[in-house]
Amino acid sequence: MIDRIFDPEAFEQRWYQHWEQSGAFRPQRPDAQPFTIVIPPPNVTGSLHIGHALDNTLQDVLIRWHRLQGRDARWIVGTDHAGIATQMVVERQLAETQQPGRTAMGRDAFEAKVWEWKAESGGTITRQLRRLGASCDWQNERFTMDAGFNTAVNKVFVELFRQGLLYRDKRLVNWDPKLKTAISDLEVEYREVDGKLWHFRYPLEDGSGFIAIATTRPETILGDGAVAVHPDDERYRRLVGKRCRLPVVDRLIPIIADPMVESDFGSGAVKITAAHDFNDFAVYQRHPQAGIPLINLMNPDATMADTCPPDYRGLTREAARASVVADFEALGLLDKIEPHRHQVPYGDRSGVVIEPYLTDQWYVNAGELAKDALAAVHDGRTRFVPATWEKTYFNWMENIQPWCVSRQLWWGHRIPAWYGPDGKVFVAETEAEAQAQAGAGVPLTRDEDVLDTWFSSALWPFGTLGWPEQTADLARHYPGDVLVTGFDIIFFWVARMMMQGLHFQGEVPFRTVYCHGLVRDAQGQKMSKSKGNTVDPLGLIEKYGADALRFTLTAMETQGRDIKLNESRIEGYRNFATKLWNAARFAQMNGIAGHPDLLPPAASQPVNRWIIGEVKACATALEQAIAQFRFDAYADAIYRLVWSRFCDWYLELIKPLLADGADAAAAAETRAVAGWTLDQILVMLHPVMPFLTEELWHQLAERGDLILARWVATDALPADAEASADIDWLIGLISEVRSARTEVNVPPSAKLAYAVDGATPETLARLAANAAAIERLARIVPGELAAGGRLAVVHGEATILIPLGDVIDLAAEKARLEKALAACAKERDALAGRLANPGFTEKAKPEAVDKAREDHAARTAEAERLQAALARLG
RNA sequence: GGGCGUUUAGCUCAGCGGUAGAGCAUCUCGUUUACACCGAGAGGGUCGGGGGUUCGAACCCCUCAACGCCCA
Numbered sequence: 001m002i003d004r005i006f007d008p009e010a011f012e013q014r015w016y017q018h019w020e021q022s023g024a025f026r027p028q029r030p031d032a033q034p035f036t037i038v039i040p041p042p043n044v045t046g047s048l049h050i051g052h053a054l055d056n057t058l059q060d061v062l063i064r065w066h067r068l069q070g071r072d073a074r075w076i077v078g079t080d081h082a083g084i085a086t087q088m089v090v091e092r093q094l095a096e097t098q099q100p101g102r103t104a105m106g107r108d109a110f111e112a113k114v115w116e117w118k119a120e121s122g123g124t125i126t127r128q129l130r131r132l133g134a135s136c137d138w139q140n141e142r143f144t145m146d147a148g149f150n151t152a153v154n155k156v157f158v159e160l161f162r163q164g165l166l167y168r169d170k171r172l173v174n175w176d177p178k179l180k181t182a183i184s185d186l187e188v189e190y191r192e193v194d195g196k197l198w199h200f201r202y203p204l205e206d207g208s209g210f211i212a213i214a215t216t217r218p219e220t221i222l223g224d225g226a227v228a229v230h231p232d233d234e235r236y237r238r239l240v241g242k243r244c245r246l247p248v249v250d251r252l253i254p255i256i257a258d259p260m261v262e263s264d265f266g267s268g269a270v271k272i273t274a275a276h277d278f279n280d281f282a283v284y285q286r287h288p289q290a291g292i293p294l295i296n297l298m299n300p301d302a303t304m305a306d307t308c309p310p311d312y313r314g315l316t317r318e319a320a321r322a323s324v325v326a327d328f329e330a331l332g333l334l335d336k337i338e339p340h341r342h343q344v345p346y347g348d349r350s351g352v353v354i355e356p357y358l359t360d361q362w363y364v365n366a367g368e369l370a371k372d373a374l375a376a377v378h379d380g381r382t383r384f385v386p387a388t389w390e391k392t393y394f395n396w397m398e399n400i401q402p403w404c405v406s407r408q409l410w411w412g413h414r415i416p417a418w419y420g421p422d423g424k425v426f427v428a429e430t431e432a433e434a435q436a437q438a439g440a441g442v443p444l445t446r447d448e449d450v451l452d453t454w455f456s457s458a459l460w461p462f463g464t465l466g467w468p469e470q471t472a473d474l475a476r477h478y479p480g481d482v483l484v485t486g487f488d489i490i491f492f493w494v495a496r497m498m499m500q501g502l503h504f505q506g507e508v509p510f511r512t513v514y515c516h517g518l519v520r521d522a523q524g525q526k527m528s529k530s531k532g533n534t535v536d537p538l539g540l541i542e543k544y545g546a547d548a549l550r551f552t553l554t555a556m557e558t559q560g561r562d563i564k565l566n567e568s569r570i571e572g573y574r575n576f577a578t579k580l581w582n583a584a585r586f587a588q589m590n591g592i593a594g595h596p597d598l599l600p601p602a603a604s605q606p607v608n609r610w611i612i613g614e615v616k617a618c619a620t621a622l623e624q625a626i627a628q629f630r631f632d633a634y635a636d637a638i639y640r641l642v643w644s645r646f647c648d649w650y651l652e653l654i655k656p657l658l659a660d661g662a663d664a665a666a667a668a669e670t671r672a673v674a675g676w677t678l679d680q681i682l683v684m685l686h687p688v689m690p691f692l693t694e695e696l697w698h699q700l701a702e703r704g705d706l707i708l709a710r711w712v713a714t715d716a717l718p719a720d721a722e723a724s725a726d727i728d729w730l731i732g733l734i735s736e737v738r739s740a741r742t743e744v745n746v747p748p749s750a751k752l753a754y755a756v757d758g759a760t761p762e763t764l765a766r767l768a769a770n771a772a773a774i775e776r777l778a779r780i781v782p783g784e785l786a787a788g789g790r791l792a793v794v795h796g797e798a799t800i801l802i803p804l805g806d807v808i809d810l811a812a813e814k815a816r817l818e819k820a821l822a823a824c825a826k827e828r829d830a831l832a833g834r835l836a837n838p839g840f841t842e843k844a845k846p847e848a849v850d851k852a853r854e855d856h857a858a859r860t861a862e863a864e865r866l867q868a869a870l871a872r873l874g
Numbered sequence: 875g876g877g878c879g880u881u882u883a884g885c886u887c888a889g890c891g892g893u894a895g896a897g898c899a900u901c902u903c904g905u906u907u908a909c910a911c912c913g914a915g916a917g918g919g920u921c922g923g924g925g926g927u928u929c930g931a932a933c934c935c936c937u938c939a940a941c942g943c944c945c946a
Contacts, residue, residue: 002908004908004909048946184913190945192945258903315942343946387876388879390877391877391878392877392878392944395877395878395944395945395946396945399945399946478897487943488943488944518943555897555911556886556887556889558887560889561879561887562882562942562943564885564886564887565885566886566895566898568885568886568898568899569886569897569898571898572897572898572911573897574911575909575911575912575913576910576911578912579908579909579911581908581909582908582909582911582912583909584906584908585909585914586908586909587908588908589907589908590908632887632888633888636888636896636897639896640896647908648913649911651908700894735915738914738915739914739915741914741915742902742903742914742915742916743902743916744913747903747904747906748903748906748913748914748915749906776906776936777906779906781875791892802927826893827893830893830904831893834892834893834929834930837929837930838929838931839922839928839930840929841929842891842928842929843928843929844892844929844930845892846888848930850891851892852893853891855893859893
């Protein structure tokens with residue numbers, strides 16, 4: 001028996017274990033059409049936050065829905081090694097436990113520590129995904145650092161190198177002095193900072209005066225290689241081609257003209273420090289004849305290097321800045337200091353100021369790979385939903401820069417490149433191959449660096465399927481159908497999967513990219529640990545059940561918007577689950593059980609024919625919602641069917657049919673239809689609320705699992721317009737009578753007699769056929785039209801007259817009728833006005849004109865009846 | 875500076891060319907044997923401002939404003 005109390009904790013984990021152990025997440029369906037999703041692999045360091053909960057709920061809805069459709073649904077799962085993040089976590093842990101640090105223990109020992117840590121803590125997030133109900137293919141779980149992935153990464157690296165699409169280059173990178181590694185453009189965040197603008201003077205070589213420059217970074221003066229002015233700037237035209245003397249360093253540097261210089265910034269002359277500024281580096285490249293030196297001023301930790309004058313060596317950037325300013329001031333060459341607000345680059349992981357830094361790094365020619373990735377979205381091989389994200393994708397892809405893929409870390413895929421004694425590089429998938437290239441006996445040293453984490457996650461859609469082996473899985477599940485992810489990693493990840501997928505598989509990695517928004521708190525603030533406004537999805541699951549959280553996230557997922565998560569919504573959907581639980585309990589108490597067939601039993605009762613039509617309409621709406629990725633519409637349609645149709649009306653309307661002494665055949669039919677309907681509800685709700693529905697599915701009958709059941713036979717279901725009209729009429733009548741009763745203050749419990757005026761034979765028949773339901777729900781029964789005050793309820797062409805004798809509140813009834821009349825007359829007149837407009841009748845669509853005529857006639861008649869009722873009141 | 879998005883009931887959001895919707899919240903009533911995590915009923919919106927197109931605009935176009943995000 002279904003328990004009186006709905007308690008999600010009682011069955012959620014039990015069902016999950018059953019599904020996983022029975023292989024339900026990946027049923028053997030070799031003949032079915034595959035449906036494939038690859039999970040955005042969560043960081044192995046991480047734990048489930050609410051953003052994961054959203055992302056994975058949506059994926060699970062899609063996977064479960066397609067599984068119910070009979071598809072060979074497969075949700076490929078795994079975790080990401082997350083280079084910097086994981087290395088930081090483990091280093092922090094070593095520090096906290098007073099163990100030797102990374103550099104003290106050495107590379108091999110440190111790597112072993114990370115693997116140890118992964119074995120202990122790496123399962124946290126995958127356990128939490130199970131708690132959420134994610135029906136992933138755990139049997140083939142992957143990790144971006146496992147051996148197969150390493151093979152794939154090496155192969156990709158080597159092939160790109162051979163094709164000239166990957167190369168080693170010395171250029172400026174975004175250098176993180178805390179982590180002592182290069183990072184990519186995307187890992188830099190610009191913050192607006194209140195800084196200063198220092199104005200200095202450099203003496204001209206010929207002693208004829210000075211040239212004034214302004215800078216936000218005085219410490220880099222030590223590396224200046226030129227002063228630049230705009231070619232059209234009259235003030236400086238005569239100085240171009242001359243030289244000035246760099247104070248403190250005492251070096252002669254040229255004055256050059258370059259259109260990059262903004263004449264209205266500062267003095268209109270800027271210093272050029274080619275090794276510490278991206279713009280300056282570009283100037284350096286444009287002026288090879290000027291002989292601008294590239295002076296790397298700093299050590300990897302951003303202290304001043306031996307390339308600086310002796311007094312500066314070893315100072316931090318900040319100390320060197322103060323020192324330079326003081327030295328200029330002492331020389332009388334400091335003009336002024338102005339407050340200046342500007343953008344400063346920070347490392348998104350370390351939070352320290354990024355230093356443009358000249359080093360040797362490996363780069364991928366992203367511009368070349370982007371070509372097909374752009375074309376694939378332009379020609380629709382991959383589409384974005386919502387489509388607006390295409391613009392973001394295009395915009396970035398069209399302006400893509402070389403991708404720096406090497407990282408000075410220890411945790412990650414080590415770069416498969418070896419160097420000979422002369423520095424010659426040998427790129428190969430294995431050391432043996434590199435040795436073969438170099439020649440036997442040549443001593444080789446492997447590149448110390450590892451690859452950017454996104455280099456391996458770019459291979460996720462095919463690396464997970466066994467590539468470079470040409471596996472059956474790869475043939476069957478690549479390309480995937482849908483990628484579900486947050487818009488914030490379109491650049492980081494989606495774009496790179498597109499590039500690598502197209503390049504190495506010749507096909508896009510997925511047909512559709514569904515981008516959802518961010519989950520924010522109830523005030524619309526971005527959630528962050530530092531603000532302390534994060535919500536823990538596990539806590540919410542414990543409080544309300546996983547189903548309620550899933551339903552909430554699904555219902556709130558409207559395309560193109562962030563989600564403002566309010567706990568009251570979760571509570572509301574927990575109530576919804578309780579409502580269905582109780583409805584099923586009621587059904588069971590009345591001998592209603594699961595139905596053995598996909599198709600509904602034959603039905604003669606209008607209420608039964610009606611609910612079958614409602615199921616058909618709902619299923620159709622749900623199918624459309626999935627096709628359009630309208631998760632909110634999915635939740636809305638099933639919520640409405642369950643609560644506003646099935647519970648509010650169907651169950652109430654069938655109570656008389658199931659009562660003692662009711663017609664046995666009608667009762668049997670009703671039990672069968674009710675059972676069938678409940679089954680369809682469970683199937684349709686299952687993708688969103690898998691636990692509750694599976695539990696009830698088994699409570700209602702002995703049978704196989706719902707997770708592997710079949711979707712509603714939508715097309716085969718009858719839609720009975722006549723039954724639908726009957727029941728809509730009945731619902732309308734009951735609602736109007738209830739409303740009227742309340743407005744004239746008739747106690748809800750009072751059972752009243754009624755008579756009817758102006759009814760057609762059809763209406764009289766409907767009143768008779770539904771007498772029991774009307775008595776139960778409107779609390780009126782046919783009777784004599786006694787004298788005295790009457791309540792008049794106009795419904796369609798008929799007026800229901802309910803004599804109330806002296807009890808009636810005449811004033812209230814008069815007010816009620818007047819209000820109804822006013823509303824009706826207003827609509828009538830608006831329609832009349834429209835119909836009187838020749839522009840409308842001539843130009844509008846004929847259907848619109850016909851509808852207006854019909855509505856106008858109906859409103860006119862209704863107004864007359866209300867008028868008559870008012871007249872009778874006197 | 876460039877681009878994108880948002881602005882509809884107290885709150886969160888649907889609707890995107892033919893009479894303004896949902897959930898929550900509010901108010902009134904109610905323990906009729908599934909459910910008070912409930913039932914019945916009610917109130918509440920000149921759809922950000924202005925202009926235009928159209929027989930007709932929350933919906934299309936232009937413009938302004940506010941807020942948010944991304945890129946430089």
